[in-house]
Amino acid sequence: MSWIREQFTFHDLQRLLFRLSEHVKAFQGLTPAEISELLGSAEKCSYAAGSSIVKEGSVGQHMYIILNGEARVMKSGRDGEVELARLMAADSFGEMALADNEARSASVVADSECILVRLNDHTINANPEIGLKIYRNIAKVLSSRLRAADELLAWRL
Secondary structure, eight states, rough: OOOEEEEEOOOHHHHHHHHHHHHHGGGTTTOOHHHHHHHOOOEEEEEEETTTETTTBBBEEEEEEESSSEEEEEEEEEEEEEEEEEOOOOEEOOOOHHHOBBBSEEEEEEESOEEEEEEEEHHHHHHHHHHHHHHHHHOOOOHHHHHHHHHHHHHOO
């Protein structure tokens, strides 16, 4: 995995607070102070276009939020790789890794240079009140994705 780990500057954090609270579904209902607390333990990661961010089958303990750039979610299928989704700024992925610490169900590849926020389960679980809000939001995100997948599957059968 080729990525660059950076620390957030104060300016980065200030810029992100509003953007994250308004646009990132996993952060809905969090106060700026709660988001700031999470970001204090988060990592800023940069990936070059074409880089693999996460690989299907690998075990992960991080979720990611795209700040800049675009990525594709890819899944191995009978006939090769299948694109499940396209992600852009404010989209998140890797939420299931936080919930179950199991192997990743799909790969995510950077289509362009990507700058991401990377959060691990320890960061989210450090404050139970914040963790509860995040896991509730993750449940909503995963439920929405499952409904969409069910709909697609129903039309393919």
